[in-house]
Amino acid sequence: MATTENNQPVRQEPPVPGEGLDPSRMPGHWLLARLGKRVLRPGGVELTRWMLDALGVGPQDRVVELAAGLGATARLTLAYSPAAYTAVDRDAIAVAALGTLPHAEATVVRAVRADAADTGLPGGSAGVVYGEAMLTMQPEPAKHRIVREARRLLSDGFGRYAIHELCLLPDGLDPAHAERIAADLSGAIHVGARPLSPTGWSDLLAAEGFTVVGRKTAPMALLEPRRLIADEGLAGALGIVGRVVRDREARQRVLAMRRVFRRHHAHLGAISLLAIPTRAHTGPHSAES
Numbered sequence: 004m005a006t007t008e009n010n011q012p013v014r015q016e017p018p019v020p021g022e023g024l025d026p027s028r029m030p031g032h033w034l035l036a037r038l039g040k041r042v043l044r045p046g047g048v049e050l051t052r053w054m055l056d057a058l059g060v061g062p063q064d065r066v067v068e069l070a071a072g073l074g075a076t077a078r079l080t081l082a083y084s085p086a087a088y089t090a091v092d093r094d095a096i097a098v099a100a101l102g103t104l105p106h107a108e109a110t111v112v113r114a115v116r117a118d119a120a121d122t123g124l125p126g127g128s129a130g131v132v133y134g135e136a137m138l139t140m141q142p143e144p145a146k147h148r149i150v151r152e153a154r155r156l157l158s159d160g161f162g163r164y165a166i167h168e169l170c171l172l173p174d175g176l177d178p179a180h181a182e183r184i185a186a187d188l189s190g191a192i193h194v195g196a197r198p199l200s201p202t203g204w205s206d207l208l209a210a211e212g213f214t215v216v217g218r219k220t221a222p223m224a225l226l227e228p229r230r231l232i233a234d235e236g237l238a239g240a241l242g243i244v245g246r247v248v249r250d251r252e253a254r255q256r257v258l259a260m261r262r263v264f265r266r267h268h269a270h271l272g273a274i275s276l277l278a279i280p281t282r283a284h285t286g287p288h289s290a291e292s
């Protein structure tokens with residue numbers, strides 16, 4: 004362990020993805036992570052809990068989480084003691100931490116550094132696949148590739164897939180308006196943000212061999228005080244606020260993100276969908292193929 008000059012142990016925080024990047028340019032989710040935020044998805048822990056309840060993870064399930072990030076949902080999933088839990092993320096620092104999460108002895112835990120569109124995991128090896136706040140940031144073709152990969156990973160017959168993403172409201176929003184929102188979001192979070200409407204998300208899943216069987220929406224309130232406390236706890240929220248107050252560059256970024264979220268409040272929401280493989284799907288991943 005590292006020590007100070009007078010041999011006192013130094014408490015070292017585990018590294019957070021994006022460390023060393025310029026705060027004025029780094030992806031918004033890693034900036035928030037650096038400030039202590041652990042819940043990085045639009046509907047917060049409440050929508051995540053709905054999603055996990057809907058997935059009904061049990062001790063017999065082999066679970067794959069796509070883009071597991073800092074592991075906040077992984078911890079909730081591991082509390083169900085599934086037979087296996089595999090975290091996939093493309094960030095090396097996130098993956099290193101995901102591999103060390105506490106878990107029941109009966110659960111086999113793995114963390115894999117890979118693109119969610121090409122995990123390298125065996126086809127049909129999972130009963131449950133989910134991903135949060137990760138499809139929104141992909142261009143259209145990558146969205147399809149990732150959902151297709153989720154379908155490939157799932158065993159036919161009893162597989163479940165869930166997503167938790169940002170959505171544009173309502174269905175049928177004027178495309179030019181949708182473009183403006185996406186551009187404002189991308190400018191604020193410094194990651195391409197391409198949310199879909201509720202029907203757009205359902206259509207994406209349907210196109211890749213899924214039938215949507217459950218859906219819940221929630222307000223997009225990631226940076227609002229009430230949600231911050233609900234997601235991070237009072238002490239966590241106060242810690243984040245303290246770091247924001249002390250760090251001028253980070254503060255400017257966070258306030259800019261919140262301004263954009265507030266400006267488009269009426270047309271932004273969070274959505275979670277539960278889906279199962281479509282029995283008669285005739286695409287490349289049909290049960291028949």
Ligand SMILES: C[S@@+](CC[C@H](N)C(=O)[O-])C[C@H]1O[C@@H](n2cnc3c(N)ncnc32)[C@H](O)[C@@H]1O
Pocket residue numbers: 032041042043044069070071072073074075076091092093094097117118119120134135136137140
């Ligand atoms: C906004 S964070 C969300 C993290 C976590 N799912 C959550 O909700 O707290 C986005 C995460 O997606 C990961 N990611 C984005 N695109 C990915 C891809 N194509 N393959 C694997 N991971 C990806 C990032 O590394 C990051 O961990």
